[in-house]
Amino acid sequence: xxxxxxxxxxxxxxxxxxxxxxxxxxxxxxxxxxxxxxxxxxxxxxxxxxxxxxxxxxxxxxxxxxxxxxxxxxxxxxxxxxxxxxxxxxxxxxxxxxxxxxxxxxxxxxxxxxxxxxxxxxxxxxxxxxxxxxxxxxxxxxxxxxxxxxxxxxxxxxxxxxxxxxxxxxxxxxxxxxxxxxxxxxxxxxxxxxxxxxxxxxxxxxxxxxxxxxxxxxxxxxxxxxxxxxxxxxxxxxxxxxxxxxxxxxxxxxxxxxxxxxxxxxxxxxxxxxxxxxxxxxxxxxxxxxxxx
Numbered sequence: 582x583x584x585x586x587x588x589x590x591x592x593x594x595x596x597x598x599x600x601x602x603x604x605x606x607x608x609x610x611x612x613x614x615x616x617x618x619x620x621x622x623x624x625x626x627x628x629x630x631x632x633x634x635x636x637x638x639x640x641x642x643x644x645x646x647x648x649x650x651x652x653x654x655x656x657x658x659x660x661x662x663x664x665x666x667x668x669x670x671x672x673x674x675x676x677x678x679x680x681x682x683x684x685x686x687x688x689x690x691x692x693x694x695x696x697x698x699x700x701x702x703x704x705x706x707x708x709x710x711x712x713x714x715x716x717x718x719x720x721x722x723x724x725x726x727x728x729x730x731x732x733x734x735x736x737x738x739x740x741x742x743x744x745x746x747x748x749x750x751x752x753x754x755x756x757x758x759x760x761x762x763x764x765x766x767x768x769x770x771x772x773x774x775x776x777x778x779x780x781x782x783x784x785x786x787x788x789x790x791x792x793x794x795x796x797x798x799x800x801x802x803x804x805x806x807x808x809x810x811x812x813x814x815x816x817x818x819x820x821x822x823x824x825x826x827x828x829x830x831x832x833x834x835x836x837x838x839x840x841x842x843x844x845x846x847x848x849x850x851x852x853x854x855x856x857x858x859x860x861x862x863x864x865x866x867x868x869x870x871x872x873x874x
Contacts, residue, residue, distance in 0.1 A: 605629075609655075610689075611696045614704040623708045626659050631667045638669070647671055647778040653764045654678060654731065658710055661740070664721055665713035672777040673717075676724045676764045680711035680743075681736035687827055688730045714743035720777065722749045722784075724767050726756035727817065733826040734853075738873040749786045752855060752867040754817055754831055768863035787843065787856050787868035800844040801856045801868040810861040814838055816845035817867075818854040826873075833857075 605625045606613065618624055630650070638645035649672040652660035657678015664673035682689045683701055693701055706712065721744055725737050734752075741748060751769050775781035787801040799816065814836040821829040836845035836856060843856050853872030859865045 611692050611700050611704045614696065614700040614707075618707060621707070623659075623662075627662050627666065630659060630663045634663075634667060634669065645669070649673065649774055649777055651676060651770060652678060653760060654758065657732075658708075661710035661717075661721075662708070662713055664719045665710075665716045668718050670719050672773060673719050673721045674724060674770060674773055675721070676767060677726070677729060677732050677758060678710070679723065679725070679732045679737045679740040680709050680714060681739050682732055683709070685733040685735050685826060686729070686731050687733075687825060710740060711743065714740055715745065717744045718746055720747035720749075722751070722769065722773055724751045724764070724769055725753070726758065727752055727754050727831050728827045728829065729756075729758050730827040731758055734870050734873040735826060738870050741869060742874070749784070750867045750869065751865050752817075752857065752870065753865060754833065754857070769865065772862070772864050784860075784864060785858060785866050787858065787866055789869045790854060790856060790871045792847065797847050798844060799847050799854065799856075799871075800842050802842050803838065803858070804841075806838070806841065811838060812859045812861050812863075814843050814856065814858045816847070816854055817857055818848060818851045820848070820850040820852055822852060829853075 606616070606620050606622045608622045613621055634648065637643055637648060648670060650660055650663060650670050651674040653676045655678065657675035660673050660675040661678055661680065664670060683692065683705060723737060723741065725732065727734065741750065757763060769784065772781070772784050776783045783805045785803055785805045787803055790799045790801045792799050815833040816836045817831050817833055819829045819831045823829050834845055834848065836843050843858060847854065853870055855870040856868040857865055
């Protein structure tokens with residue numbers, strides 16, 4: 582679920598959906614952070630996903646070893662938490678969701694004033710993905726935006742860094758935060774599912790960009806490049822120092838794939854950058870963002 586779609590616990594106004602007598606705890610984000618853990622919304626959200634997974638695995642005709650999970654926005658946060666607590670999933674693909682969002686994401690920083698620092702600290706200790714991601718053993722693939730007001734790049738990169746195992750990124754330039762084709766039909770999701778659930782070839786992955794030579798050349802190693810045809814490769818760069826990462830201006834510069842790497846010249850004044858490689862089918866893979874930590 583997500584905070585902006587019908588069926589959440591915010592109220593009755595959303596598309597005619599009304600709470601029923603067995604709907605579980607009310608509240609969202611930091612609401613009721615002082616309630617007993619088992620009476621908090623996030624406890625029930627995570628537990629219900631795990632229960633739904635168990636039910637799905639019990640059905641005739643379902644291969645219990647071939648189930649993945651994805652979620653959008655607040656559902657991306659739940660995906661991160663479930664990936665750490667239910668190791669039975671073959672892969673996890675949070676769209677937008679990550680940890681540390683109370684630190685640097687404009688749409689969540691305002692909750693500090695609304696709820697107070699103690700409520701934020703208590704909620705983070707229980708439910709922020711940053712408390713769980715180090716335990717993730719399931720392969721995890723983040724789909725994100727360069728300018729998300731809800732999940733800024735520094736928090737995404739810190740979350741990515743916590744995961745000890747298999748992980749990858751797709752960071753689209755200025756991808757809007759919304760439901761629909763941009764997220765629910767993200768072109769990376771089906772290739773991911775085909776790889777982990779049907780043994781199809783994996784998407785390529787990129788490691789962290791490294792500066793070489795005189796420092797003007799940056800390069801990332803490219804793994805699994807034989808498993809797809811590349812439509813384009815770019816270096817995404819910003820020289821904008823705005824502390825609000827969602828407001829930073831980014832530009833794309835041409836990059837070249839040479840051998841097992843992608844490389845580009847770094848412009849003067851660059852403060853942060855990452856590589857993005859798009860396949861013919863539209864799926865996009867990215868390197869970690871240099872300068873976001």
